[in-house]
Amino acid sequence: MTSKANDPETGRAVLKAWLKEKSPLGPLRVMAERVGRFFQVPLPGFKPYIVYGPEAARKVLVSDREKFLWRNNDPVTELLNRGVLVTDGAEHDQFRHLMEPSLHPGLLHAYTQMMLGQTDRVTATWQDGQTLDMLVESRKIALLIIMQALFSVDIWDDLPRLWPSILKVIDYISPGAWILWRRIPRPGYGRHLRAVDEYLYKIIRERKQAGRTQNDLLGHLLDAGLEEDRIRDQMLTMLIAGHDTSTALLAWTFALLGQHPHQMQELSSQLDSALGESAPGAKPAWQPPFLDEIIKESLRLYPPIHIGNRMVAEDCAFGEGETMRAGSRMFYSIYLTQRDPAIWEDANSFKPERFAKGRKTPPMSYIPFGGGPRACIGAAFGQAEARLVLARLLQGWEFSLLNGDKIHPHMGATLEPRPGVMMKVTRRKP
Ligand code: HEM
Known part of the structure; x- marks a missing residue:
């Protein structure tokens, strides 16, 4: 590993970025700029490899993927137990095979009316001129849609009761002090995890x-005879x-549109011309291309899953003479790949036209849904929903963004x- 990773100047720059941005994203960017596409996080007790760029993505997700296993011994695995996201090998393939049919791109049109209906239910609670947090509103819509689409369950009445528990579950698997102290006591979670279960x-x-x-x-899982816990x-x-x-994709898209009101105006007018009086999805070619460009650019700048987490199962050669050692943790960074100035012109700017x-x-330079056989199973669903x-x-x-x-x-x-x-919402004249 290059000595730049350990020099005091890099350490100072990392610390400065951390203090300024109050997020590990800043330090990761500094390491990437100063060290390159392969480095180790120099924290005491936590030294995962970070890799990024097209070669890294190809290696981890496609060509050498057998050398990397999904997580072990972290809260994600603890929570999801043997969920498709955190299993490997034949068990993973069995679950994935069972669930793929419900998310097949060819069948997504069947969800159109339901997705619009759930959106309308949420907006029916809005008042003209009200200020709303679009992160919260997006989560409501996304929860209503996923529960209805996959389990035929209407979560509306239970949402107020389950809301704090769902947020707590998400918090449970978010990066925190457990990274440095795996068994740190985490009081206050048990009740919420049980409520969701x-x-x-x-x-x-x-x-x-x-x-x-x-x-x-759910029907497919039951038909396969899986036990209740699985x-x-x-x-x-x-x-x-x-x-x-x-939720993150919609909320970031609103944030970006709010910060670029001309583009929001342009998108709105293009939608008006394409749709007229009809609902989105009613006509086959209803989407102006700009809609997709905006969603793609939002996913590039703020990929909801910004990093992929693996354990190195077998020593793996990398770059020029580097080796990732078996037993170590490795992250492939979607965020750094999608902001790499060597690949993207004006990498940090919002430019949907790219x-x-x-x-x-x-x-392999645009990977918001990962890649290879374990690419996101819901990629088509998530994009159709966002559009x-x-x-x-x-x-x-x-x-309008406040x-x-x-x-x-x-x-x-x-x-x-x-x-x-935070956005002020104003009802448009019919
Ligand atoms: C809309 C935005 C979405 C984004 C940006 C996204 C992103 C990703 C990424 C990057 C991965 C691969 C992670 C890795 O390599 O470690 C992944 C996997 C996965 N995603 Fe998504 N996802 C989205 C929506 C969805 C939806 C709607 C569903 C379910 C309906 C879903 C279910 C999954 C599952 C189950 C996996 C694991 C697949 C496997 O290991 O075989 N995702 N997603």
Whole structure:
């Protein structure tokens, strides 16, 4: 490893970035700038490898993927137990195979009306001129959608009761002091984790009692004869992975549009021309290309899953003479890859046009959904949802951002805009 990683000047720059940005993203950027695409975090008791860039992504996700295993011994695995996200080998493939049909891109149109309906339910509670946190509103919409789509459950009435518990579960798996002290006591979580579990087990039992009535993801898991605990693991995995990411994507997109009002105006007018009086999704070619460009650029700048976490199972050669040692932790950084100035012109600026039709990005340099056989199972679903929800909201409302200068990325379970995305919402004239 290059000596730059350990020189005092790098240490000072890392510390400065940490204090300034109050997030590990700053220090990671400093290390990347000063050391390159392969380095080790120099913390006492925590020295994971960080890799980024297209070669790293290809190695970790495709060519050498057998040398990397999913997490072990961390709160994510503890919580999700044997969920598809945290299992390896044949067990992983079995779960993935069972769940893929419900998320198949060819079937997504079946969710269109439901996604619009859930969005409308949330906006029906809004008042003209009100100030809202779009991080919160996006989470409501995303939760209603994922529960209905995958488990045919309407979570609306239970949402006020479950809300604090769901947030606590997310907090449980977010980076924190447990990284340095794995068994640090974490009081206050047990009750909330149990509340979410009880809710999921109740859904499983009610469905069993009702007999098979739905051809949804839960139905596929039950049909396969999985035991209740394994079904709970998959449900919790999909609930968290399938809504916290969509929440972050929608919230960041609103933050970016709020910070770039001309682009928001342009998108709104393009949607008006494309849709006329009809609802998003009603006509086959309803989407103006700019909608997709904006979502893609939002995912580039603020990838909800900004880092992929693995254990090195076998020594793995890397770059020029570097080796990742078996037994170490390794992170591949989606955030650093997607902001690498060697790949992206004006890498830190919001420029949706870089995704305009005909313009190409180098392979494995744009990886918001990971890649290879373990790429995001919900990638098509999440993007369809973001396009529909965003279009529906812009069709009915105008948004103006009130705290644009305060928003910064927070490393939770996903990369979240904190302290929230405060927007004034104004109903558009019919
Ligand atoms: C909309 C934004 C989303 C983003 C940016 C996103 C991102 C990702 C990424 C980067 C990975 C790979 C992680 C790794 O390599 O370590 C992943 C995996 C996964 N995602 Fe997503 N995701 C999104 C939506 C969803 C949705 C809607 C669902 C479920 C309906 C979902 C379920 C999963 C699952 C289960 C995995 C693990 C797949 C496996 O290991 O085989 N995600 N996601």
